[in-house]
Amino acid sequence: MGAEGWGLHVQVRVPLDAIDLDVDWRPGRHHVAILGPSGSGKSTLLRALAGLEPRAEGRVTFGDEVWLDSGSGIFMPAWERRVGWVPQDALLFPHLSLRENLAYAGAGRSEVEKMAESLFLTDLLDRRPRFLSGGERQRVALGRALLSAPRMLLLDEPFSALDRPLRAQIAAMVRAFARDTETPIVLVSHDEHDAGLLADERWVLVAGRLTANGTSA
Amino acid sequence: MGPAVPATPTELGSGQAPQEGPEELVVLAASSLQDVLPMVARAWRTAGGGPVRFSFDATSRLAPQILRGAPADVFVSADDVWMRWLEERGGVEGASIRPVATNQLVFVVPRGTSDPPEDPGSIAGADFSRIALAGENVPAGRYARAALESSGVWSSVEPRVVRGGSVRGTLEWVARAEVDGGIVYRSDALAENRVTLAFAFEGADYPAPTYPGAVTARAEHREAAEAFLDFMGGAAAAAVFSALGFGPAGEGTDMTQGPSPGLDTSSGLAGSSGLDPWSAVRLSLIVAFSAVLLGLVPAVAMGWVLARRDFFGKSFVSMIVMAPLVVPPVVTGFLLLSVLGRESALGGMLAAIGLPIPFTLLGATLAALVVGFPLYVMAIRAVFDTVDRRFEEVSWTLGVPKAPTFRRISLPLALPGIAAGAVLAFARALGEFGATVVLAGNMEGETRTIALAVYSLLESPSGQGATWILVAASVILSLGALLGFEGLSRWQRRRMEDHHGR
Numbered sequence: 055m056g057a058e059g060w061g062l063h064v065q066v067r068v069p070l071d072a073i074d075l076d077v078d079w080r081p082g083r084h085h086v087a088i089l090g091p092s093g094s095g096k097s098t099l100l101r102a103l104a105g106l107e108p109r110a111e112g113r114v115t116f117g118d119e120v121w122l123d124s125g126s127g128i129f130m131p132a133w134e135r136r137v138g139w140v141p142q143d144a145l146l147f148p149h150l151s152l153r154e155n156l157a158y159a160g161a162g163r164s165e166v167e168k169m170a171e172s173l174f175l176t177d178l179l180d181r182r183p184r185f186l187s188g189g190e191r192q193r194v195a196l197g198r199a200l201l202s203a204p205r206m207l208l209l210d211e212p213f214s215a216l217d218r219p220l221r222a223q224i225a226a227m228v229r230a231f232a233r234d235t236e237t238p239i240v241l242v243s244h245d246e247h248d249a250g251l252l253a254d255e256r257w258v259l260v261a262g263r264l265t266a267n268g269t270s271a
Numbered sequence: 272m273g274p275a276v277p278a279t280p281t282e283l284g285s286g287q288a289p290q291e292g293p294e295e296l297v298v299l300a301a302s303s304l305q306d307v308l309p310m311v312a313r314a315w316r317t318a319g320g321g322p323v324r325f326s327f328d329a330t331s332r333l334a335p336q337i338l339r340g341a342p343a344d345v346f347v348s349a350d351d352v353w354m355r356w357l358e359e360r361g362g363v364e365g366a367s368i369r370p371v372a373t374n375q376l377v378f379v380v381p382r383g384t385s386d387p388p389e390d391p392g393s394i395a396g397a398d399f400s401r402i403a404l405a406g407e408n409v410p411a412g413r414y415a416r417a418a419l420e421s422s423g424v425w426s427s428v429e430p431r432v433v434r435g436g437s438v439r440g441t442l443e444w445v446a447r448a449e450v451d452g453g454i455v456y457r458s459d460a461l462a463e464n465r466v467t468l469a470f471a472f473e474g475a476d477y478p479a480p481t482y483p484g485a486v487t488a489r490a491e492h493r494e495a496a497e498a499f500l501d502f503m504g505g506a507a508a509a510a511v512f513s514a515l516g517f518g519p520a521g522e523g524t525d526m527t528q529g530p531s532p533g534l535d536t537s538s539g540l541a542g543s544s545g546l547d548p549w550s551a552v553r554l555s556l557i558v559a560f561s562a563v564l565l566g567l568v569p570a571v572a573m574g575w576v577l578a579r580r581d582f583f584g585k586s587f588v589s590m591i592v593m594a595p596l597v598v599p600p601v602v603t604g605f606l607l608l609s610v611l612g613r614e615s616a617l618g619g620m621l622a623a624i625g626l627p628i629p630f631t632l633l634g635a636t637l638a639a640l641v642v643g644f645p646l647y648v649m650a651i652r653a654v655f656d657t658v659d660r661r662f663e664e665v666s667w668t669l670g671v672p673k674a675p676t677f678r679r680i681s682l683p684l685a686l687p688g689i690a691a692g693a694v695l696a697f698a699r700a701l702g703e704f705g706a707t708v709v710l711a712g713n714m715e716g717e718t719r720t721i722a723l724a725v726y727s728l729l730e731s732p733s734g735q736g737a738t739w740i741l742v743a744a745s746v747i748l749s750l751g752a753l754l755g756f757e758g759l760s761r762w763q764r765r766r767m768e769d770h771h772g773r
Contacts, residue, residue: 106664132667139668145661148766149683158679159669202669 060084060238062206066102066112066122070095073262075102085232085239087253089246089267094259096242097142100208103240104139105132116206138204138237142211144195146183152194153179159202169197172227174220188215193224200231207232209241213248225251296323296495297342301330301349301482303374303411303438303456307515308347311508318507321495329437331408337362337487344490345499347371347482350410354483363485367496371484371503373518375457376411376418376477379466381448387469391422394452401630403433403441403453406713408727411438414480415454418472433630434713442466444712447614449629456480458516479518548740550716551724555748558632558720559700562640563693566647570696571689574651575681579660596645600705604638607710611637634711635718639700647696654688655681657767687766691759698752701745721745 059082068075075095090096102110114122121130146155156166170176173193192215213221232239243249256267300308305327312323330349334357348354358365380387388394405412419425435441438455445453446465460468486496504520595603611618611628628634666676704722711718721741728738
């Protein structure tokens, strides 16, 4: 692990209801997991990275880009950061079919169909989200993010609704995508097993504070 | 009732103590007598008469009230058409009918009008693009038409006629220079210093407006009622009447000769002025659709801002938008007329670019829109409150900026709710009356919507058939709109449950 890691440096404070999130974080490996009990601020940290947390103060840099510098009033909006955010409850656009959800960021027809195939969604492409199971929705949300040419993947409990064998398959597919496109992954979970499927490095977030928890290589 | 009640005016001056207590004489009288009759009553009290309580309203509303049993002793009508109508139905005692006072029709122009017309012939010209008359079912409105017919200028003036409701409303339009001139009673013209009296319709050719009075069939104080009627027709009252521009009782159209030409009951009272119910239905639909279309973008923008933004003064903006929901529509109409009338800077500019607001379809549309806007915005605001804003956030992280996200996500998700708001505003626009009648008047084919047409017909005893067509159309359209609102609201809820009901 080099001192610079892969270029992400997060020093933010976000006031939360019970505690404040206060982190100074520089991940080392490309694929990191942040573990912690619910309510510890994991989702808020991802939202702050994605540019969805207007209360965030401090400084976030990615490579030579400044995403946030509240001291000098810099805030790069979410649509310029281009992170692939997969929220825990998927948030598929309810008025669009699966195909339209996957193609939302501009992917072409063949890309969409290839992605659907690798996520085992081909038969469902013309359905509306309301007719899907929770696991199917999570896979669509994942595919939608992967098809937006993300510069980083922010996965919030992405496998919580999948059964074990499917988790391994989908995790392998995401790892392959990340390898081919050199996309780093930040995954938050409360589940050690899920973290192990994707991450090379673990951090633990408790009561708003982030600490290193060794690496699993 | 004690023996102290004077039976005739001659007994009044005899020094008896005025009668006190609950034995009030109740007098229902035409609105145009509102200023003068209380003064006459004071003279009557001074002369020893008992207390008198008045209720003033349009004759066309008072007469039916009397038939329905209003507790009145005396009725003073603004013309003999309504008095005869009441007599035929047993509402008043025929033998007690007698003229009480007379009036005269005059043509008034806004104060400051250069070169006011001197005779009826000169208003036939094009200088007078709008001439206000009272409504067809209001006596002053029929007298005015009869006067113009007698002058031989009715056919050239008719296309430029704006029908107001009461004489008072007609006078207000002239005073505000919303019209170039109008025909009102001399007594009203004298009381309004913002108008100039141009000429009077004088002479035997013209109808002389007469106020007949009568004892009602249900009168509880018959003798006092007779005495008060005599007093009103007597010399003491005549001085009061003439001070306020009225004429003495004797100068009126002779009651025994029947109604003068143009004033006969059959044509005068009916919707014979050509009130076409389907024109009102068509107008209502046009007005309501235009109001909804015109308000769509502002309502969506306002609803979104109120649901999603926090800014200084938000509650004030919200209050202003919601105000027409609680302010009486008539007041809203008055404020709109003040802001958009020809006298105002904004209204003058609009008129100059060919968009006059008062008495136009545009005015009726604006009135309907302003009154329906709160419902429109409220419905849309509620929808944006229920659309999870994290859908928008996901779209941003996928590289789609705010404006296209609004177009591709927020708007389609809120669409059924926006449509529901539009339908609600449509329903409200259909029912709009108060603001419309003040801002846009009651003009056949131009601003007479269903509500206004029903109002006009209700004042006319023979308009029943057309009334029922309009009532049916109104109820069907309104309930249909509400049904549409329900359906659209359900669709919106279901759309939101797609997401939440995992």
